[in-house]
Amino acid sequence: MSGPVIVAARRTIVAPRGGALAELEIHELAAPVLRACLDDAGLAPDEVDEVILSNALGAGGNPARLAALAAGLPERVAGLSIDRQCVGGLDAVLLAHALVASGQARAVLAGGAESYSRRPIRMRVPGHGPPDVYDRPPFVPWPERDPDMAEAADTLARDLGLSRAGQEQWAIDSHAKTLAAADETAPEIVPLNGTVRDTFPRKLSQRLCARAPVVAGSVTTATMAVAADAAAFVLVVSPDIARRLARPWLAIGPGVTLGDAPQRPGLAPVAAIRATLARSGLPPDRLASAEIMEAFAAQAIACQCEAGLPRAIVNRQGGALARGHPIGASGAILAVRLYHQLAGTSEAGLAAIAAAGGLGTTILFRGRP
Numbered sequence: 001m002s003g004p005v006i007v008a009a010r011r012t013i014v015a016p017r018g019g020a021l022a023e024l025e026i027h028e029l030a031a032p033v034l035r036a037c038l039d040d041a042g043l044a045p046d047e048v049d050e051v052i053l054s055n056a057l058g059a060g061g062n063p064a065r066l067a068a069l070a071a072g073l074p075e076r077v078a079g080l081s082i083d084r085q086c087v088g089g090l091d092a093v094l095l096a097h098a099l100v101a102s103g104q105a106r107a108v109l110a111g112g113a114e115s116y117s118r119r120p121i122r123m124r125v126p127g128h129g130p131p132d133v134y135d136r137p138p139f140v141p142w143p144e145r146d147p148d149m150a151e152a153a154d155t156l157a158r159d160l161g162l163s164r165a166g167q168e169q170w171a172i173d174s175h176a177k178t179l180a181a182a183d184e185t186a187p188e189i190v191p192l193n194g195t196v197r198d199t200f201p202r203k204l205s206q207r208l209c210a211r212a213p214v215v216a217g218s219v220t221t222a223t224m225a226v227a228a229d230a231a232a233f234v235l236v237v238s239p240d241i242a243r244r245l246a247r248p249w250l251a252i253g254p255g256v257t258l259g260d261a262p263q264r265p266g267l268a269p270v271a272a273i274r275a276t277l278a279r280s281g282l283p284p285d286r287l288a289s290a291e292i293m294e295a296f297a298a299q300a301i302a303c304q305c306e307a308g309l310p311r312a313i314v315n316r317q318g319g320a321l322a323r324g325h326p327i328g329a330s331g332a333i334l335a336v337r338l339y340h341q342l343a344g345t346s347e348a349g350l351a352a353i354a355a356a357g358g359l360g361t362t363i364l365f366r367g368r369p
Contacts, residue, residue: 004100005242005249006093006365008041009339010190011111011232011332013198014323020195021229022117026058029192029231030067030113036190037109037235041245045073049105052080052095054088054112054328057119067113085139086295087257087353087361088112089232089331094363096236097252106241111233111332118229139357140262147263149356150224153296154217156266160302164218167297168209171223171321174294175204178318185317188340200226201322223297228324232332234339248344248368254279255363266299268360269352273307276350276362284308288347291334294319299354309350316341331361342367 010033015021021029030053038045051073053064064079084091089112096110123131140146147155157167178185178201189196204222212222242249256275260268269292277284284290290309294300300321304314317337320330334351342349345367352362 002239003251004097004236004238005251006234006339007237007242007245007247007249008037008235009233009336010036010040011188011336012190012192012230013195014228014230014326014333015195015199016324017116017227017229019229020193020199021115024115024192024229025118026055026063026113026115027066027070029115029229030063030233031070032190032192033231033233034067034071034073034109037233041235041247043107043235043245048073048077048107048109050080050099050108051077052082052092052108052110054082054084054092054332055114056083056085056088056327057114057116059120063113084355084359085357086293086327086355087331087359088328089333090335090351090353090361090363091257092332093234093236093252093335094255094257100236100238106238108236109233110236111231112328113231114326114328115229116227116326145262148216149265149295150216150219152263152265153224153298154219156264156302157218157298162298162301164220166301167218167223168206170297170301171209172204172206174315174319174321175201177316178322179203181317185340188336198323200324201318219296219298223321225295225320225325228326230326230329230333232329232336234332234335250339250343251366251368253364255361257359257361260358260360262358265354265356265358266296266302267306268354268358269303269362270306270360272360272362273303273350273352276364280364282348282364285310286348287313287350289316289338289341289349290314291337291349291351292319293330293334293353294321295325295354297321303352335363335365338365
C-alpha cells in the first residue's frame with residue numbers, strides 16, 4: 001500500500017424525482033451516508049479532515065458544509081462543494097486522492113448528493129424586465145455546439161449506426177441485471193425513509209419499449225435515465241490509517257478528467273478511458289468490472305465499443321437506465337459499486353462517466369483483501 005485508498009463506500013437508494021426521497025434536502029440525503037461510511041470503517045468523526053460533495057442543481061450554499069455539520073463532523077471540517085455536472089462525483093474522489101497523497105489530509109469523505117425533487121427554480125435576471133425562468137444553463141459559449149443531451153445521444157447513435165432496438169436491448173439488460181443483483185447490492189445502501197432498494201428497476205420488455213415515447217429520433221424514455229435523487233460517498237484515507245483499520249481496501253488511480261468535442265459529449269469518456277488504461281498498463285480484457293454511466297443507452301454502448309471494453313464486464317449489476325441519474329451523485333455511485341465488487345479481491349475495475357460540455361472522467365480502482 002503506497003498511496004491513498006478507499007476503506008468504506010455507501011449510498012442511498014436511487015429514487016426517481018418525486019419519489020421515495022422527494023422530501024429530503026441535499027444534506028439530509030448526504031449526512032446518513034457520511035455517518036455510515038465512518039461507522040463501517042470504525043473511524044471517529046474527529047479524524048475526518050474534509051468532505052468533498054459534488055452537486056449540480058442546488059444553486060450554491062456549500063452543501064458539503066451543511067452535510068458535514070448534519071453528520072456530526074467537527075466544526076473545523078469546512079466542506080468543499082464542487083460542480084462539474086455529471087462527472088463531479090468521480091472528480092470528488094480524484095480530489096480526495098490528491099489531498100491525501102499530498103499530505104494535506106489523512107481522511108476525506110468524497111462523493112456527491114443530488115435532489116432533482118427539491119432543486120431550486122432557475123431564473124436569470126436581465127437588465128430590465130421580469131426574470132427569465134430557464135431549465136438548463138449553457139455548457140459552452142456557442143449555442144450551435146451545445147446540443148440538448150437527448151438530441152446529442154440520437155446524433156451519436158446515427159453516427160455509429162446504433163439502432164433503436166439495440167438501445168432498447170441495452171436498457172432491458174440493465175433492468176434485468178439490476179433486479180437480479182438486488183440482494184448483492186443491498187450492502188451498498190443506507191436505508192432512508194424505510195426504503196432499502198432502488199425503486200425504478202422493472203421487468204422491461206421489447207413490448208414496453210415499443211410503447212415508450214420518443215424523446216429525440218431513436219432515443220426514447222426507455223433508453224435515457226430518469227431524473228433522480230440520491231447520495232453516495234467513499235472514505236479515502238492515508239496508508240497508515242488504512243493499516244490501522246485493517247479493512248479491505250480499494251486503491252485509487254490512475255484517473256483523469258478530459259475535455260472533448262462539446263457537441264459529442266457521449267464520447268468524451270473514451271479518451272479518458274484510453275488514457276487511464278495506458279497509464280495503468282492494463283489492457284481492457286484484464287479488467288474484472290467496468291462501471292459505465294448510462295445517461296443514455298447510446299452513450300453507454302458507444303463508450304463500451306469505442307474503448308474496447310468486453311461487454312460481459314460492463315455494468316454487471318445493472319446501470320443508471322434501471323436506477324436513475326442523480327447528476328452530482330452518479331459518478332460516486334459508480335465508485336461505491338466498484339468498492340463493493342472489488343474490495344477484498346486482487347482484481348481491477350474501471351469507472352467512467354460523461355458530462356455535458358464534452359467532459360469525461362475515468363478512474364481505475366484496484367482491490368486487495
